[in-house]
Amino acid sequence: xxxxxxxxxxxxxxxxxxxxxxxxxxxxxxxxxxxxxxxxxxxxxxxxxxxxxxxxxxxxxxxxxxxxxxxxxxxxxxxxxxxxxxxxxxxxxxxxxxxxxxxxxxxxxxxxxx
Amino acid sequence: xxxxxxxxxxxxxxxxxxxxxxxxxxxxxxxxxxxxxxxxxxxxxxxxxxxxxxxxxxxxxxxxxxxxxxxxxxxxxxxxxxxxxxxxxxxxxxxxxxxxxxxxxxxxxxx
Numbered sequence: 001x002x003x004x005x006x007x008x009x010x011x012x013x014x015x016x017x018x019x020x021x022x023x024x025x026x027x028x029x030x031x032x033x034x035x036x037x038x039x040x041x042x043x044x045x046x047x048x049x050x051x052x053x054x055x056x057x058x059x060x061x062x063x064x065x066x067x068x069x070x071x072x073x074x075x076x077x078x079x080x081x082x083x084x085x086x087x088x089x090x091x092x093x094x095x096x097x098x099x100x101x102x103x104x105x106x107x108x109x110x111x112x113x114x
Numbered sequence: 115x116x117x118x119x120x121x122x123x124x125x126x127x128x129x130x131x132x133x134x135x136x137x138x139x140x141x142x143x144x145x146x147x148x149x150x151x152x153x154x155x156x157x158x159x160x161x162x163x164x165x166x167x168x169x170x171x172x173x174x175x176x177x178x179x180x181x182x183x184x185x186x187x188x189x190x191x192x193x194x195x196x197x198x199x200x201x202x203x204x205x206x207x208x209x210x211x212x213x214x215x216x217x218x219x220x221x222x223x224x225x
Contacts, residue, residue, distance in 0.1 A: 032212045043204060043216040044158070051212070089157065093212075099146045099165050100208045104158040 002027040006105025023090035116141035118217040133192040137205030147188040
């Protein structure tokens with residue numbers, strides 16, 4: 001079955017620096033790749049996603065890139081702020097039978113230090 | 115706009131007791147519904163998903179079951195809880211698009 005690996009497991013940056021989190025997936029038929037941000041004790045929040053027909057997507061300080069050939073995708077956060085501190089999860093899926101079965105990475109704990 | 119509710123928010127139950135967690139969605143029809151479990155400090159594990167009333171698919175063999183008695187209601191149950199059932203249970207929904215949105219979750223502690 002599909003497997004998603006996420007690196008690094010922890011990431012510490014200074015405020016204003018950039019942060020990059022990388023994920024690889026195993027199923028070449030996967031066509032949807034969301035990123036979620038989870039603050040302590042809260043629900044995961046969808047922050048950005050990308051579909052397989054797009055190579056890059058940007059939303060203000062965050063961007064996601066997708067390399068279908070290499071089967072990996074990355075989250076880029078620029079000008080990091082302390083409120084970016086959270087656990088970030090990547091996921092991959094292929095739409096099958098009308099539902100969206102997400103396979104999640106293990107998560108990256110990002111700490112942004114003032 | 116769509117809203118997803120879960121209750122209870124927290125629950126402490128003894129080993130061997132039954133469990134019932136409820137999830138409801140407002141503002142949409144015929145959503146796909148999902149139950150996930152998150153162990154402390156870990157990732158998200160898909161437990162069940164449903165594409166319609168009475169249609170339940172299980173992802174992993176376990177001590178839990180799910181039901182969907184109404185279009186926008188999804189219930190997670192157990193007859194006898196185990197210590198290993200402790201965790202953060204999250205319900206999620208998706209519509210016609212790809213996006214999946216999570217509810218606020220239920221934190222379950224089995225003692």
